[in-house]
Amino acid sequence: MSFVDINEQKRLQEEQRKIIDALRESVLVLDTDLKITSANQAFYRIFQISAAEVEGCHLSEISKDLDTAELRELARSARKTEARIEDLEIACRTRLSGGHKLRINGYRLHIASAPSQKVLLVMEELPEGGERPKKNAIRKGPPRKHVPE
Numbered sequence: 477m478s479f480v481d482i483n484e485q486k487r488l489q490e491e492q493r494k495i496i497d498a499l500r501e502s503v504l505v506l507d508t509d510l511k512i513t514s515a516n517q518a519f520y521r522i523f524q525i526s527a528a529e530v531e532g533c534h535l536s537e538i539s540k541d542l543d544t545a546e547l548r549e550l551a552r553s554a555r556k557t558e559a560r561i562e563d564l565e566i567a568c569r570t571r572l573s574g575g576h577k578l579r580i581n582g583y584r585l586h587i588a589s590a591p592s593q594k595v596l597l598v599m600e601e602l603p604e605g606g607e608r609p610k611k612n613a614i615r616k617g618p619p620r621k622h623v624p625e
Contacts, residue, residue, distance in 0.1 A: 503596065504597040508551045539568045553584075577602040579600045
């Protein structure tokens, strides 16, 4: 039998939320079916949408352009491996905020209290003509660089 300090878990979740909301890049947390479980304030601002409109929705409901083979493979792989996407560049149109050029990095999240795996997407909005060459790489295994905590 194990005991979990619910108050400590809630406090940690709130601290994580504050960190994610402080980022200026758009951040989404998805389940492995590409349904949005949460997003940060930058996402809501850039895509001109509210939490009530996106949470629980499939990524393709935000923009069909976001439903890529690479993101579907990341979500499928996240069930079993350390898959990630680095520097996936896409052009994306949404019904409210128009067109965006995005660079997406995606990672499997390890959340001990979550009943299923999650995927973290960090989306950087690129200026017109300011993009780097695409990598579009799905990688499996541990990260190439380790940053000590």
